[in-house]
Amino acid sequence: MINASSRIPAWGIALLAAICLGVFIWMLTGYVLPFKDMTHAAMLEARLSRYGATEIDAMRGLLERKPEARDLLLAMHRGPDLILPAALTALLLSILIRLQPGGHYFNRPMHPAMIAAIYALPFVYGFSDYAENILTTNLFGGGAEWMFAQAILPWASSLKFASLSVCIIVILRFLAYRFAPPVDHAEP
Numbered sequence: 668m669i670n671a672s673s674r675i676p677a678w679g680i681a682l683l684a685a686i687c688l689g690v691f692i693w694m695l696t697g698y699v700l701p702f703k704d705m706t707h708a709a710m711l712e713a714r715l716s717r718y719g720a721t722e723i724d725a726m727r728g729l730l731e732r733k734p735e736a737r738d739l740l741l742a743m744h745r746g747p748d749l750i751l752p753a754a755l756t757a758l759l760l761s762i763l764i765r766l767q768p769g770g771h772y773f774n775r776p777m778h779p780a781m782i783a784a785i786y787a788l789p790f791v792y793g794f795s796d797y798a799e800n801i802l803t804t805n806l807f808g809g810g811a812e813w814m815f816a817q818a819i820l821p822w823a824s825s826l827k828f829a830s831l832s833v834c835i836i837v838i839l840r841f842l843a844y845r846f847a848p849p850v851d852h853a854e855p
Contacts, residue, residue, distance in 0.1 A: 675765050683758040690751045698743035706736045712748075712799060717825055723806065723817050730807050737807055744800050752800075756793035759834050763789065766841040788834040795826040 699713050711718055711726055730737040768777070768785045802820040805813055 675761050677765075680758065680761050680765060683754060683761060687751065687754045687758050690747045690754060694743060694747040694751060698739055698747070702736055702739050702743075705739065706733055710740060710743075711820070712803060712824065714824075715828060717821060719821055720817055723820060727807060737809070741804060741808055744804050748800050752793045752796035755796075755831075756789045759789035759792065759838070760786070762838055763834075763841075766838065766845060768837070768841055785837055788830055788837065792827060792830040792834060795823050795830060799823040799827055 699710060702710055706729055708726070708729060711722065730740065763786060768782050799820065802813075802816045802823055805816045806820060
C-alpha cells in the first residue's frame with residue numbers, strides 16, 4: 668500500500684508555497700500598505716494584537732470618513748483574501764500529510780485522536796480566516812449589520828492567528844522530530 672505522503676510531491680508543496688507567497692505579496696502591496704498610507708491606521712485583520720469593540724467602532728468611524736479606504740478593504744476581501752485562506756490551508760495540510768505526524772508524546776505513542784486534531788488545525792485556520800472576512804465585510808460594508816458580528820469578530824481573528832501559530836509550531840516540531848537522530852532507550 669502506498670502511504671499518503673508519497674502522493675504529495677515536494678514540487679506540489681513548493682507550488683502551493685509560491686502561490687501563498689504571491690497572494691500575500693499581492694494583498695500586502697495592493698491593499699494593506701495602501702490602506703495604511705490612506706488612513707494612517709492598520710486594518711484590523713492585519714493586527715497581531717487582540718482588539719475589541721472600541722477598536723471596531725474607531726475603524727467604523729474611520730471608514731465612514733474615508734469611503735475609498737472602505738472600498739479598498741472590501742476589494743481585498745473580494746480578491747486576494749478569497750484565495751489566501753484556501754491556499755494556505757492546502758499548504759499547511761499538505762506539509763502535515765507529507766511529514767506524517769506520529770511518534771511519541773511524553774514517551775507514549777501518539778493517540779490517533781491527537782493525530783486527527785493535528786490534521787484539523789489547517790481547517791480551523793481556514794474556517795476562522797473566512798469567518799473573519801465575512802464578519803469584517805458585514806461590519807464595514809455599509810449594509811445591514813448582524814448584531815453578533817462585532818462581538819464575534821475579535822474571537823475569529825484571535826482563533827485565526829492562534830490556529831495558524833499552533834499549526835506552524837506543530838510543523839516545526841515534526842520537522843525537528845524527523846531530522847533528529849534516533850534515541851536509543853535501551854538500558855546498558
